[in-house]
Amino acid sequence: MKILKITALAVGVLILMMVLVAAGALIIDKRGTAYLEVTGNPALESNTYLISNVNIVPMTADTVLLNQMVLIQDGVIARIADAITDSTAKVFDAGGGYLTPGLVDMHVHVWDEYELGLYLANGVTTVRNLWGQPMHLRMKKAISNEEVIGPLFFTSGPKLTGPQYMGDDNLQLFTAEEAYSKVAEYKERGYDFIKTYYGLTGELFDAVIEKSGELKFDIVTHPTPKVPYSYHFKPEIVTIEHAEDIVQLPLNYRLDTTQLDTVVDLFAAHPNTKLCPTLVVYHNIYRLLTEENILQSEALKNMNPLIRAVDSQAQFDRWAGTKSSDSTIVSRIKDQHDFHLLAIKKLHERQVKIVAGTDAGIGVTPPGYSLHEELNFYTQAGMSNYQALQTATINPSETHDFLSNQGSIEIGKLANFILTKDNPLDRLEVLRNPQMVMVRGRMIKQDMLDEFKQKARNRSNLLASALRYAENLIVEK
Template identity: 55%
Template sequence: MKILKRLLKIVFALIGVLVLIGIITLWVDTIGTNYLKVNKNEPTSINSYLITHVNVIPMNRDTVLVDKMVYIKEGIIEKIADTIEVRGIQIFDAENKYLTPGLIDMHVHVWDRYELGLYLSNGVTAVRNLWGMPMHLRIKEDVNNDEIISPIFFTTGPKLTGPEFIGDDNLQLTSPNEAKEKVISYKKRGYDFIKTYYGLTEDIFDAVIEQAIISDMDIVAHPSQKVPYSYHFNPQIKSIEHAEDIIQQPLNYNLSDTLKLKEVINDFSISKHSSFSPTLTVYNNIYQMLIDDNILESEQLQFMSPLIKKVDSKAQFDRWHNTKLRDSSIVKAIKDQHDLHIKIIKKSHKEGITFICGTDAGIGVTLPGFSIHQELAFYKEAGLSNYEVLKTATINASKTHSIMNNMGTIEVGKIANLLLVDENPLVELSSLENPIYVFVKGRKLNRETLNSYNEKAKNRKNLIASALRYLENLIIEK
């Protein structure tokens, strides 16, 4: 008995030490992102000022308002006019540069707070995180309470999957009642949206939709292969993700099935309540992995989460590299499918389908922040005008959910999420890549500060801290 007691004491002591190490590890990681903390000693007027000599791209119409003044009051756009008289306020001379709404990335996977700075550095002033975990609720709370400098943060709950879709990152629902309970729970805990995923059978999917209506929660759908693709055109589903799922499901990998593709696009165009987030970049990155054997050692991957780089990036690279060793034709097959994705966008655009810009950043080799510019370039390649491209990451995105309606354009009453750029992006889209200033809730961030966010995130050493936060998710959700 005495030996057993000693063993238990040793075990509890070891557990205590491990818990203490975990707490210290997370604390150190938190200290590492203190550069994003809001300085409460800053003057209260920091989010109030008058911008002068600025060319405004309002994005509620295809135009440029030349040489205007914009009055920002406490982080909100108060007035836009040729002349504005305001006393006792800071004047910010824009020197005839261009002011656009901040970009919105509607499909991201956030792994730590360093990534928030990467999004801001690339002009992304709002994100929709589509793989919710407890850590995301803490980020959301700190953003909403103005504790940290960050894009405005929205998040779904954990991915809802069917009973056959196995994996530690998935939540296998086995009954309609369980599905309803999860939706109720996510609403109560503070998640913004529901994300449906692979494997949801019709009865479980129906239960999710029914409870989402009752709980007033919009659904974001990664299509389930257990129901017809057209099943996702439901008013409660506000966006459908991924162009590749059109290939994988209704086309059944038959890239030449033009009749079926026309049918899908027609169904999409009729469904006016659903937006399409094609995430072209993430699939193109499969092709990039196939043609670049050294991509994991590239400089760009230094901005990826160390945990994801070690686990997911490597697993994806190994999968496609090994496939290429067995069958070299896979390189052309993936490139052909990506090219078809571009054609789908071109055909869908002609039918009036609403696109919203999402990158699937944060997994594989798709970088947080930087990837949005590649995604926008693909829409341009598909034949959209610069104005139409910019709409996908501004006004279209903001109209997707009612809780996002207060951003996406430069209008009186909207949140002052803005970019100041050298050239007119309606002429030169690449001008969005390095904004001179980013304004998030009215707070001005200059290029020097934004560059420092990149440097802080580069080659960060927080693998264990990220793993602990993921472990927390598994313990709570499983």
């Protein structure tokens, strides 16, 4: 009996120590991102400015408005004019630079607050998170309340899939009643839209669509092979994700240009459904196959430590194993990437709306940086710089109602900006290193943006990230 009491005590002490270690890790991680807090940071506290001596890339047309002034009041664009002389707002001289709407990445996976700074440092002022977890609701609230500075943050609920598609990264549905319940629950809890995933059956998909339509709750879909590809063109579905799924599903892994034309016809016939291609994440498979030291690259230091240790490594191992047993894999992946570019070219020629997304935050796709690579692929597919920039600005604003107040520089829109020395319509590359970023009128200058990058690269929050993911497994399953 005495031994049992001692053992129980030891177990209790061990549990207590584990709880204290976990709490300590989370507290330390929160303190590590204190540089993102708005209150107490004089550089971030104002959201009212008069920007002078600036050239505007409005994204309402392929043009530049030269030598303008922009008045921002309480984070919103109040006036745009050649001269504004009656304002008492603090003046910021843009030095003849170019003011562009902040960029939107429509497909990301966020793992910690450090990544918020990385997005801003790359000119990304809005993100659409497509793997919702409890931590994202807290993150969304903190950003919305302007407690922390970050890109405007919108998130799906947990990924909804069917009974045969197992995995701890999605929510399996088994009945239509469960589908109705989960859609309503996610709406009530504050998620912004539904994400349907790979294994969802037609019956369950119908239930999700029915309930989402009733609640006016947008759906974003990762296509499922359980229904025809044409099924995904429903009024409730605002974007279809991944160009690669065009090859994998309706084309059945064949690089068939005739069948591709049929898919292009589908998109052209349904203008309210946009494609979010995520070309960069697929191209990164090619990089995994051809760059032996990719996991030690400087770019990978921007990934969350848990993802780098688990997902990045697993993907490297997977494709290294495939390469050792299949001598054709490198050329096949490259050929499919090139086919994706052809798909974008054909879709663009038919005036299909594309919204830029990257799948950032998983594999070897770093937050923020990847969006510039995505836009570069669009120009390779035949878009002009202006047309490529539309996919990350004005096109997203036409996708969800909650994005309609951004994407262009117009009176009444949010003051989400990138300031660059040179014109991005001449060279999109200038957007990679902004002189200043503004989100809801709060100005972040270059030295602070550089600090955001450095803090993210130096973070060591693997345990804290694991604890937050464990919370997701407990709460959502």
